Amino acid sequence: MNTNVRRLRELRALSQRELAARAGLSVTTVNRIEIGQRKPMPKTVRKLAGALDVSPQELLTTQPWLIE
Secondary structure, three states, X not given: OHHHHHHHHHHOOOOHHHHHHHHOOOHHXXXXXXXXXXXOOHHXXXXXXXXXXXXXXXXXXXXXXXXX
């Protein structure tokens, strides 16, 4: 999931600060999720998915179109 969050955020040209604000999370939380230091709770996954305009399922599963 951490890779999906980072790649989707970058595709939408958002900074971690902007994504955090959209999702109602702290920048530290977004950063820790992106680098794999924190596994998000379901509520956090829903917030991130909404902020990135994807479904929670898309955020949690490997998306072929996000692979480099």
